[in-house]
Amino acid sequence: MESAQFLKDTLRRIDRKGYKAYKDIKGRYDWGDYVLSINHVQGDPFAAPSRVSVHLSREKAAFPAELFATKVRKTALADFLGRSFNRAVRATVKGSRGTGKSGYVGIDHGRQEVLERTSIHISEKEVEARFFMGLPGSGRTILGGEAQAMFFEELPAVVNRALLYKNLKADAVRAHVETVEDQESLRSRLKAAGLVAFVGDGAVLPRRSGVDDRPLTDEAGVVAPFQSPESLAVEFDTPNAGTVRGMGIPRGITLIVGGGFHGKSTLLHALERGVYCHIPGDGRERVATLSETVKIRAEDGRSVEKVDISPFIANLPYERDTVAFSTENASGSTSQVANIMESLETGAEVLLMDEDTCATNLMIRDERMQELVAKDREPITPYIDKARHLYAEYGVSTILVMGGVGDYFDVADTVIMLDNYYAHNVTGRAMEIKELQPSGRQPEGGGHFGAIKARSPRGESFNPSRGKKAVKIDAKGVKTILFGRLEIDLGGVEQLVDESQTRAIGDMLHHLSLHYFTGDLSLRVALTRLMDDIDKGGLDILSPLKRGDYALPRIFEVAAAVNRMRSLKADQRE
Numbered sequence: 001m002e003s004a005q006f007l008k009d010t011l012r013r014i015d016r017k018g019y020k021a022y023k024d025i026k027g028r029y030d031w032g033d034y035v036l037s038i039n040h041v042q043g044d045p046f047a048a049p050s051r052v053s054v055h056l057s058r059e060k061a062a063f064p065a066e067l068f069a070t071k072v073r074k075t076a077l078a079d080f081l082g083r084s085f086n087r088a089v090r091a092t093v094k095g096s097r098g099t100g101k102s103g104y105v106g107i108d109h110g111r112q113e114v115l116e117r118t119s120i121h122i123s124e125k126e127v128e129a130r131f132f133m134g135l136p137g138s139g140r141t142i143l144g145g146e147a148q149a150m151f152f153e154e155l156p157a158v159v160n161r162a163l164l165y166k167n168l169k170a171d172a173v174r175a176h177v178e179t180v181e182d183q184e185s186l187r188s189r190l191k192a193a194g195l196v197a198f199v200g201d202g203a204v205l206p207r208r209s210g211v212d213d214r215p216l217t218d219e220a221g222v223v224a225p226f227q228s229p230e231s232l233a234v235e236f237d238t239p240n241a242g243t244v245r246g247m248g249i250p251r252g253i254t255l256i257v258g259g260g261f262h263g264k265s266t267l268l269h270a271l272e273r274g275v276y277c278h279i280p281g282d283g284r285e286r287v288a289t290l291s292e293t294v295k296i297r298a299e300d301g302r303s304v305e306k307v308d309i310s311p312f313i314a315n316l317p318y319e320r321d322t323v324a325f326s327t328e329n330a331s332g333s334t335s336q337v338a339n340i341m342e343s344l345e346t347g348a349e350v351l352l353m354d355e356d357t358c359a360t361n362l363m364i365r366d367e368r369m370q371e372l373v374a375k376d377r378e379p380i381t382p383y384i385d386k387a388r389h390l391y392a393e394y395g396v397s398t399i400l401v402m403g404g405v406g407d408y409f410d411v412a413d414t415v416i417m418l419d420n421y422y423a424h425n426v427t428g429r430a431m432e433i434k435e436l437q438p439s440g441r442q443p444e445g446g447g448h449f450g451a452i453k454a455r456s457p458r459g460e461s462f463n464p465s466r467g468k469k470a471v472k473i474d475a476k477g478v479k480t481i482l483f484g485r486l487e488i489d490l491g492g493v494e495q496l497v498d499e500s501q502t503r504a505i506g507d508m509l510h511h512l513s514l515h516y517f518t519g520d521l522s523l524r525v526a527l528t529r530l531m532d533d534i535d536k537g538g539l540d541i542l543s544p545l546k547r548g549d550y551a552l553p554r555i556f557e558v559a560a561a562v563n564r565m566r567s568l569k570a571d572q573r574e
Contacts, residue, residue: 001028001035008148015144019044019137033060034159036151039546044140045100049132051548054159061127062165067177068122076180078120079279080173081163082109085120085129088162093154097146101134105154108500108549112213112284113276114180115498116552118539127163130548178240179285183277185238186288193234193248196293196350196397197271199423200246200286201227205263205270206421213497215283229425232416244286247423252413253387254399255430263421264401268354271399272495275554292349294556296339297357298332299492305568307345311386311450312337312362315379322379323453324572332359333380338563339492340383344396344452346524346559353383354401364405367440375444385445387411393449407441409434454522455570457562462513473510475503483509486567493560500551505561507542508553512562522573523562527555 007029014021022041029036033056040051068074086109097103107129108119121128133155136146161167186198199205203226206216216223228234228247235245249271256264274289306324313322313334330338336359340351355363365373365382388411390396402408409415415430416423464484466472474482478499481488483506490496496505508530516526533541539550562568 001030004029004031004036004152007036007151011144011147011151013144014142017142019135019140019142021142022050022135031156033156034163036155042101042135045098045102045134045137047101049101049104049106049134051130051545052133053128053130053546053548054155054163056127056159056163058123058125058127061163063122063127063173064165067173070181072181072184073177074122075116076114076177076277077173078117078122079110079114079180080176081120081122081127081129082107082117083279084168085109085131085158085162088158092157092161094149097134097136097150098138098143100137102136102138102143103146103150104134105131105150105158107131108551110498110500110551112278112282113273113497114279115276115501116539117500118546118550119548121538129159129163130546132548175280179280180277182238182241182244183285183288186236186244186286187274187291189236190288190290193236194251195234195248196251196254196399197249197274197289198234198236198246198287199226199228199249199267199270199274200244201225203246203270203285203287204283205266205287207266207269215281224421227422229416229423231425232414232423246286247416249399249416250414251395251397252391253397253411254414254416255408255412256399256401256416256418257403257426257430258418260403263418264403265354265356266421267416267418267423268352268399268401272352273497275495276497290350291554292347292556293352294343294346294348294350295352295494296336296343297353297492297494298359298362299335299339300330300332302330302335302338302489302492302564303328303566303568304330304334304338305563306455306570306572307338307341307563308451308453308572309334309337309341311341312381312383313379314381315376317379328566333362335359335492336362341452342559342563343556344390344394345454346527346556348396348556350397350399352399355403355405356401364407365441365444366405366407367442370441370444375442381444381446384408384411385443386449389445389447389449394452406430406433406437407439410439454524454573456519456522456573457512457517457526458519458569458571459513459517461565461567461569462509462517463567464510464513471510473506475499475506478502481506481509481561483565486565488561488564490557490561490564493557493564496553496557496560498551500549501553501557504539504542504550505553505558507550508558509561509565511542519571523559523570527558530558531555 035055037053093105136143204215234248274287310322409430415427417426464471479491
């Protein structure tokens with residue numbers, strides 16, 4: 001390890017030299033209060049910024065042990081510190097200091113969700129922050145003086161403001177950790193209570209826009225906090241906030257109904273994101289959904305590889321196989337069925353659906369259409385006729401936004417109506433209407449749901465090479481993975497929320513292909529073993545580099561990426 005003075009001398013020596021000379025500063029430096037590690041140096045000012053980390057001893061950082069005593073608390077504290085680091089950068093760092101990314105300092109800090117990340121690592125011995133720095137240059141010429149200002153003035157100020165407990169607001173740190181711990185506590189207790197979801201009283205569910213996930217605020221006070229119907233109200237004791245009250249959604253089949261623009265999809269979106277914890281002030285801090293919940297939608301044009309869609313689609317024209325169905329261009333109904341069956345294959349226990357994003361012909365065939373088109377001429381069995389079998393045989397619940405088809409009253413256990421964003425339990429009234437106005441349609445689902453078949457991906461499906469690079473994998477925004485020459489479109493995977501999750505998934509695919517997609521393991525078993533590896537060794541197992549831009553995805557989003565690879569070849573298992 002070199003001294004800080006050695007780095008200063010090196011920057012003076014390479015000042016005004018060609019940009020490649022920055023390679024000389026790679027290494028570790030003793031800063032006294034912390035260790036600075038320059039792990040990767042960019043090749044020019046326009047390349048991805050250099051990867052840098054700082055390491056503070058536990059004694060220097062001085063965080064009370066109880067703030068990171070459990071995995072949940074450690075994740076919450078790391079999340080707080082990443083956000084604190086980002087705020088300190090905005091307050092301290094000058095920014096542009098030359099060409100391209102010169103002067104940039106940034107850390108992966110997240111949005112509304114609290115995710116396990118690699119940007120902040122907390123151990124029994126130290127706190128490590130991994131971030132990015134754009135080394136200053138004018139064209140291809142090093143600006144050594146500007147680099148000195150970044151390393152010797154700006155960075156110490158950021159570390160001092162962001163990573164030392166004594167300089168943080170203790171109440172804010174503790175509130176962040178305790179809020180996340182309470183959310184995880186709520187989520188972990190749902191199954192024992194016979195629930196699939198919980199929406200706490202006082203929650204603010206509307207978001208600012210489709211591209212801004214922060215809570216909607218209205219100066220006129222129109223945004224009403226959520227209030228549970230008395231008949232669905234439940235209470236939980238949390239570790240920190242005491243007893244909290246809210247709406248419990250029981251297992252089974254739940255309909256969310258109501259007029260247009262009255263909050264149906266808003267509630268479903270909150271449940272969709274309820275698989276994650278949220279930061280204080282988000283409004284959804286007390287919305288918790290079972291971790292095994294998957295949002296389902298139609299996804300025209302996606303590829304499908306050997307999925308058994310026969311529970312819903314059979315007897316296709318020209319005797320096309322639906323027991324091991326494959327296509328390069330799925331229709332709305334076949335894509336939605338594939339999404340359902342793939343989620344069940346991976347272990348989903350709750351399916352969320354919104355009629356606005358579903359294939360109509362998969363959701364319902366009414367009495368008149370049944371009369372016109374006989375069942376032996378219709379290959380599709382609608383979801384309404386399979387939902388009850390799915391729950392009875394596999395214990396899989398459904399929460400469905402349905403504003404226009406009352407036939408679903410026939411299979412519903414719970415009906416929640418949204419009226420001007422206020423929730424009402426109208427199950428009794430829906431059952432009365434069902435008796436007074438029989439739908440007249442005939443059930444078409446047969447006597448059982450059907451098989452959920454496992455598949456084994458073949459390792460040769462995964463080629464990460466591009467050009468001269470044996471491995472070239474990256475994320476392009478939240479919804480696209482560049483895997484070698486292949487582009488994986490995750491636009492229909494609605495519970496993927498962060499580009500750092502997408503980046504991790506790309507490298508997970510490579511890891512799976514090297515270690516677990518060997519032909520003798522099912523997709524679910526392979527994914528479970530990968531997640532166990534990560535639970536033990538962290539996301540660092542995915543790369544030989546100590547990356548600071550991974551966030552942990554769920555097993556379902558990893559499976560979704562596998563299933564959307566147009567190169568995928570898989571074998572069904574008996």
